[in-house]
Structure formats: C-alpha cells, structure tokens
Amino acid sequence: MQVKVFVTPRKGILDPQGRAVESSLKSLGFQSVANVKVGQYIVLEIDTRSPADARDQVKRMCEQLLANPLVEDFTFEVDAQ
Amino acid sequence: MKWGVVRFPGSLDDLDSLYALREVMGGDARLLWHKEESLQGAQCVLLPGGFSYGDYLRCGAIARFSPIMKSVAKFAADGGLVLGSCNGFQILCEAHLLPGVLTRNRTLSFICERVIVRVENAATPFTRAMRQGDLLRLPIKHGEGLYVAPEAELGQMEERGQVLLRYVDERGKEDDAANLNGAMHSIAGVANQRFNVFGLMPHPEHAVEEMLGGTDGLGIFRSIVESVG
Numbered sequence: 001m002q003v004k005v006f007v008t009p010r011k012g013i014l015d016p017q018g019r020a021v022e023s024s025l026k027s028l029g030f031q032s033v034a035n036v037k038v039g040q041y042i043v044l045e046i047d048t049r050s051p052a053d054a055r056d057q058v059k060r061m062c063e064q065l066l067a068n069p070l071v072e073d074f075t076f077e078v079d080a081q
Numbered sequence: 082m083k084w085g086v087v088r089f090p091g092s093l094d095d096l097d098s099l100y101a102l103r104e105v106m107g108g109d110a111r112l113l114w115h116k117e118e119s120l121q122g123a124q125c126v127l128l129p130g131g132f133s134y135g136d137y138l139r140c141g142a143i144a145r146f147s148p149i150m151k152s153v154a155k156f157a158a159d160g161g162l163v164l165g166s167c168n169g170f171q172i173l174c175e176a177h178l179l180p181g182v183l184t185r186n187r188t189l190s191f192i193c194e195r196v197i198v199r200v201e202n203a204a205t206p207f208t209r210a211m212r213q214g215d216l217l218r219l220p221i222k223h224g225e226g227l228y229v230a231p232e233a234e235l236g237q238m239e240e241r242g243q244v245l246l247r248y249v250d251e252r253g254k255e256d257d258a259a260n261l262n263g264a265m266h267s268i269a270g271v272a273n274q275r276f277n278v279f280g281l282m283p284h285p286e287h288a289v290e291e292m293l294g295g296t297d298g299l300g301i302f303r304s305i306v307e308s309v310g
Contacts, residue, residue, distance in 0.1 A: 013229060014263065016187045040138075065146075068139055068175070070182045071229055 001046050001054045002079040007067045008039035042066060051080045082306050084110040085123030087153070087169075089144045093131035094166065094286055101286040102127075106302050115147035124309045125162040126153055128169025130222075130284060140183060140225045141171035150176055162206055162305055163278045167223055170270075170280030179273055179280045180238060181230030186223070187263030193222040194261060195294065198269045198283060199249045202242040205272055206308035207279040210300050216253050217246070217297040219283035221261070226282040228264035228271070235266055246270035246281055 009015040015037055022036035044061075046054045058076050067074040084102045088095045095112060102110035111121050115133075120126060133144035144150070150172070157163050157178050165173040173179040186192055200208055200215040211217075230238065238244060246269040250259040260267040262282070270281030285298030 014184070014187065014227070016185055016189050016227075016263075020189055065142060066138070068142070068182050070231070071184055 001048055001051065003044050003046060003054060003058045003076055004079070005042040005044070005058060005062060005066055005074060005076045006039060007042065007062075007072050007074050008037045010071055010073050013071045039072070051078050054078045082106075082108045082309050083122050083124045084108050085113045085120050085126045086110055087113045087115060087126065087128050087149055089115045089131065089133035089147060089172075091132040091134055091136070092129050092168070094129040094284065095131070098127055098129045098166075098286040101289040101298070101302065105289045105299070106306065108306070113149055115144070115149045118148050118152050120149075120152050120156055125164060125305050126156060128153075128163070128165040128172050129286070130167030130169060133168055133172065136168075136225075139175065140168060141173075141175040144168075144172045145176040154178060157273075157278050160275070160277050162308065164207065164301070164305065165278075165280040166284050166286065167221075167226075167282055170282055171225065173278060173280045178278045179271055180234055180243075181228055181271065183225050183282070184227045184229050185225050186227055186261070188261070191222070191224040192226070192261050193220075195220050196261060196269070196283060197249055197251060197253075197259065198246040199253055201244050201247055202272075204242070205245060205276045205279070205304075207272065207276075207301055207304050208245055210304040210307055214253065215300070216249065217283075217300065218288070218295050219285060219297055220287045220294070221283050223262070223282055226262035226264065228266075228268040228282075230265065238271065239266065241274060243272050243274065243276075244268055244270075245272050245279060246283070
C-alpha cells in the first residue's frame with residue numbers, strides 16, 4: 001500500500017525557506033502569493049492489506065521519526081489501490 | 082579522567098575532540114563506534130559535530146536511533162555527564178535528552194564564524210570553572226543552529242537557569258546582529274533540568290590552543306574534569 005507523507009513547518013514557527021521562496025515569487029510578479037511553507041514529501045510502501053493498519057503504522061512513523069512535533073506538522077494519504 | 086567520544090557515520094569533529102581531550106587536557110579519551118553499546122567506562126560522553134547519517138530527514142534525527150544512543154540515554158538517566166557540540170547538540174535534542182530543536186539558520190546559509198557567547202549560569206558541571214558573565218570566543222560552523230522551543234518552555238528553562246550560553250556582542254550585550262543564526266532568546270547552549278546533559282552549537286574542541294585562535298573552549302572541559310573530580 002502506497003503512503004504519501006507531507007511534513008511542513010508548524011504554524012508560528014519561523015520558516016526561513018518559505019519566506020525566501022515567497023519573496024522570490026513576489027519578485028517574479030506573483031504579488032498575491034502568501035504563507036509559503038517549504039516542507040518534505042515522503043513516499044513509502046507498507047506491506048499490508050488494511051488501510052486502517054497502514055494509517056496506524058504511518059502515524060507512528062511520523063511521530064517517532066518522520067516529523068519533529070516541536071516544529072513540524074504532518075499529514076498523510078493512504079492509497080488503498 | 083576517562084572520556085568517550087562517539088563516532089557516527091558522518092561525524093567530523095571526533096578526531097579534533099580526541100586531540101583536545103588527550104593532548105591538551107591530558108585525559109584518557111576513546112572513540113566509541115555508534116554500533117557498539119559499551120561506553121567503555123567513560124565518565125563523560127561527548128557527541129561531536131559533523132553530519133551524522135548525512136543529516137538526512139533532519140539533523141540528528143537518524144543518529145538518535147544508533148545502538149550507542151540507548152547506552153548514552155541510560156548513562157544520562159543515571160546522572161552521567163553528556164556533552165554535545167553542534168551535530169551532537171542536534172542529536173541530543175532529537176533524542177529528547179535536551180529540550181527544543183535546532184532548525185535552519187535564518188540566513189539560510191552555512192555560517193562559519195568566530196562568535197562570542199556569555200556564560201549565563203556558572204553553577205553547573207559544564208561551566209563551574211568559569212564565572213557568570215564570562216565571555217567566550219568560540220567558533221561556530223553550521224547550517225542548522227537556530228534554537229527553537231515553545232515559548233512557555235523557554236520561560237521555564239530561563240527561570241531554572243538551563244540556558245548556559247547566549248550569543249552576545251563584543252561588549253557582552255545581547256544584540257540581534259550578534260545572534261547570527263537567529264536562535265530564540267539568542268541561545269547558544271542549553272542543559273537539561275538535572276544539569277548533566279549539555280548541548281551547544283559552538284565548538285569548544287576547536288578553541289583549545291592559541292594556534293587555533295584561542296583557548297576559550299578549555300573552560301568547558303576543565304569544568305567537566307572538576308565535576309568528575
């Protein structure tokens with residue numbers, strides 16, 4: 001089962017990368033852009049037939065390794081196909 | 082005194098640390114390979130700088146799961162002295178042996194400079210050979226040194242005296258321009274609540290001989306030697 005994990009800087013945490021990208025986008029003329037955040041996108045496969053099991057496992061992976069809850073939020077998508 | 086210096090794949094400052102502890106401090110310092118579990122009788126364990134595991138995912142996030150880190154955590158829980166510099170500081174934060182986390186410098190650039198840090202609390206095993214308010218000139222070299230912790234926790238840490246080192250200017254005053262990486266509260270080094278684990282972004286092991294540009298790193302090692310007795 002394929003899982004896509006998205007790790008982004010927490011709201012309120014200084015994100016210098018996001019700020020730099022935002023300022024570059026604005027200088028390119030995209031004046032309406034706001035709240036740019038730069039994070040990580042992780043794709044992985046879990047050998048299980050149960051989406052619930054996959055969700056449970058990936059949540060624990062995020063909490064234990066893939067994200068640092070002090071400064072990052074995570075979301076994930078489980079592709080059941 | 083017996084020191085253990087942990088070598089992870091990607092450690093860089095392990096040999097300079099050994100040199101400082103052996104040749105300058107005259108101690109018995111040994112390298113501890115990260116896959117081993119024995120600390121070989123070390124009275125203080127040092128986690129050196131570098132790019133452990135390529136700094137993949139987040140600095141220190143993967144090194145934290147090395148077999149030796151279980152022993153380091155147990156050693157710390159038993160009151161043993163653990164010192165982490167730069168990547169070692171990042172590993173100690175990821176391992177939850179220290180509060181907070183180190184994130185990308187606000188400049189987004191790697192910073193290699195000599196900075197001034199002020200000793201904020203000289204009543205700890207890592208700072209007792211110095212005085213509160215002492216200014217140390219130490220090198221930093223890192224891309225991720227911006228210290229972050231929740232504001233409420235920072236307040237408690239400040240009250241308890243866990244902030245041991247802070248970036249300051251030449252006059253010893255806090256100044257945004259002297260806080261190169263943008264660390265919250267200009268924090269350069271913090272201890273845990275028991276004051277037996279200490280992490281700092283500067284490199285004391287690179288400041289142990291005049292030839293290296295100064296000897297201000299010695300105060301930290303001398304403090305540890307005094308504490309172990």
